[in-house]
Amino acid sequence: MQKLTGKKMSFKDYAVVSSLLFGLFFGAGNLIFPLHLGQLAGHNWVPATLGFLVTGVLLPLLSVLAIAITKAEGVYDVGLPLGTGFALVFMVLIHATIGPLFGTPRTATVAYSVGLQPFLGANNHWGLLLFSALFFAAAFAFSYKENDILSNVGKVLNPLFLVLLTLVFVVAFANPLGQTTGAPVTAAYTSFSTALTNGFLEGYNTMDALAGLAFGVTVVTAIKQMGFRDSKSVSLVTAKAGFFSMGAVALIYLLLIVLGAMSLGQFKLSAEGGTAFSQIVTAYAGSVGQAVLATLLTVTCLTTAVGLVAAFAQDFHNHFPKVSYHVWLFLSCFASFLTANFGLETIIAWSTPMLMFLYPLSMVLILLSVFSPLFKRDGVVYLAVVVCTVVPAFFDMIVAFPKVVSHSTFGLAVGNLRAHLPLASIGMSWIVPALVGLVVGLLVHFVRRNSLPEMVEE
Structure with missing residues (x-):
């Protein structure tokens, strides 16, 4: 030091x-x-x-x-x-x-x-x-x-x-x-x-x-x-x-x-x-x-x-x-x-609804930042994970709002869509999509790195 x-x-x-x-x-x-x-x-x-x-x-x-x-x-x-x-x-x-x-x-x-x-x-x-x-x-x-x-x-x-x-x-x-x-x-x-x-x-x-x-x-x-x-x-x-x-x-x-x-x-x-x-x-x-x-x-x-x-x-x-x-x-x-x-x-x-939306986004960004040296902080990895996280996190937010929102026509429609996502019943519908996004993002990153190594150097 x-x-x-x-x-x-x-x-x-x-x-x-x-x-x-x-x-x-x-x-x-x-x-x-x-x-x-x-x-x-x-x-x-x-x-x-x-x-x-x-x-x-x-x-x-x-x-x-x-x-x-x-x-x-x-x-x-x-x-x-x-x-x-x-x-x-x-x-x-x-x-x-x-x-x-x-x-x-x-x-x-x-x-x-x-x-x-x-x-x-x-x-x-x-x-x-x-x-x-x-x-x-x-x-x-x-x-x-x-x-x-x-x-x-x-x-x-x-x-x-x-x-x-x-x-x-x-x-x-x-x-x-x-x-x-x-x-x-x-x-x-x-x-x-x-x-x-x-x-x-x-x-x-x-x-x-x-x-x-x-x-x-x-x-x-x-x-x-x-x-x-x-x-x-x-x-x-x-x-x-x-x-x-x-x-x-x-x-x-x-x-x-x-x-x-x-x-x-x-x-x-x-x-x-x-x-x-x-x-x-x-x-x-x-x-x-x-x-x-x-x-x-x-x-x-x-x-x-x-x-x-x-x-x-x-x-x-x-x-x-x-x-x-x-x-x-x-x-x-x-x-x-x-x-x-x-x-x-x-x-x-x-x-509570805002936390149901922002916490998943924050969690993936925090974890990506901590492990960013492994993939050179490539924006492609960030993009794939965040895109796959933001939609289910938005669904979690809507159903967590007070009844004036969650029981509205829009809120009920969102709830029906969300119910088909894995882990939705425990309020973690974003986890599986985020993992899918991570796999896709890392695959794209490593393919780009191997085919265009000069991009990583930049």
């Missing part, structure tokens, strides 16, 4: 970058979805955990590695082998989904509905409005200066979150509410295969694979500010810090899933993980525990919001430079504030 950069990367430097990555990834959904998964899976929590870790940990880690391996600086570069038009559209869709439309507003609504609403009451209509205004004002302030993002998230907000979460785990595992061995199982998790599959799909809700692509520009900027300028050193630092941070995320997911399964010893299955978390904390510490939970959720949600609004502003400023970083930052925060006031239930209902 020292030969590459002229600067030795210390353990402290790695810890700070890893803390930044952890803080950017770990937000509202990362607390409530694994906890709810534990309640859904009951004593079948092990296969559910394995599935969840694939989309909740392995895939986000691969997204960070994709940025490192391709020397990309953001989601735009990941889609570039398919052309500038596709790359720009893909970037806008990713940032809109994890940004002002769904992901960023969710950070405020979860923090409010789970942390503060129990104190204010469900009928307090002004509470969310005021809280979300203050929340996004804070996110704007923390991310206003680009060179302060590393310090604010990696050194200040994230350690505070870890201290509070550790306190919750120590208390909960010292005095468990029940045993996982006797925890009831819901119908969707009765067998090993169904628990594995549904755990895999539940990992979509974290949005971390999408976030990993979008956070690339934030992470790369922070590493360059530490004195690592050339692309090789930035890639190595990003990759190593990614392993550290996602290892910590995997451990927390495991503890949360077990905690959720144990909670069934005293509580019934909750509607969502936020309610379960509130019940667990209140059972141990009453209103004091609820206050700790409110603080915990607000801190972790704010760290993620800072990363999301900054990544949005940085990427959009890079591609639309006539508008300044600060204007894009304000627009992101203000739009997120407006969307947040539609409420958590509405946000989740409309975000």
Whole structure:
């Protein structure tokens, strides 16, 4: 490393970058979805955990590695082998989904509905409005200066979150509410295969694979500010810090899933993980525990919001430079504030279909980027895989929409077509077509390479 950069990367430097990555990834959904998964899976929590870790940990880690391996600086570069038009559209869709439309507003609504609403009451209509205004004002302030993002998230907000979460785990595992061995199982998790599959799909809700692509520009900027300028050193630092941070995320997911399964010893299955978390904390510490939970959720949600609004502003400023970083930052925060006031239930209902569409596309692009050195990042391979993935992913999106879309004439027609695709019943109709596209793309690539070797050199 020292030969590459002229600067030795210390353990402290790695810890700070890893803390930044952890803080950017770990937000509202990362607390409530694994906890709810534990309640859904009951004593079948092990296969559910394995599935969840694939989309909740392995895939986000691969997204960070994709940025490192391709020397990309953001989601735009990941889609570039398919052309500038596709790359720009893909970037806008990713940032809109994890940004002002769904992901960023969710950070405020979860923090409010789970942390503060129990104190204010469900009928307090002004509470969310005021809280979300203050929340996004804070996110704007923390991310206003680009060179302060590393310090604010990696050194200040994230350690505070870890201290509070550790306190919750120590208390909960010292005095468990029940045993996982006797925890009831819901119908969707009765067998090993169904628990594995549904755990895999539940990992979509974290949005971390999408976030990993979008956070690339934030992470790369922070590493360059530490004195690592050339692309090789930035890639190595990003990759190593990614392993550290996602290892910590995997451990927390495991503890949360077990905690959720144990909670069934005293509580019934909750509607969502936020309610379960509130019940667990209140059972141990009453209103004091609820206050700790409110603080915990607000801190972790704010760290993620800072990363999301900054990544949005940085990427959009890079591609639309006539508008300044600060204007894009304000627009992101203000739009997120407006969307947040539609409420958590509405946000989740409309975000799920977009995730069913974007996650398959993101997964294939991430995997293609990671293994791109094997086929020289040939755009033909990318094109074949993405074309075969986008149609079934679009079908999955349509049938996942609320009834106003999925039960319309168009929605029912799409559902009938989708039913003929393999694995459609488990929400993975895109996998077989994507594999077919991969085989076709690689065959074309190797035939072209053998017949026209000079094209590969170019």
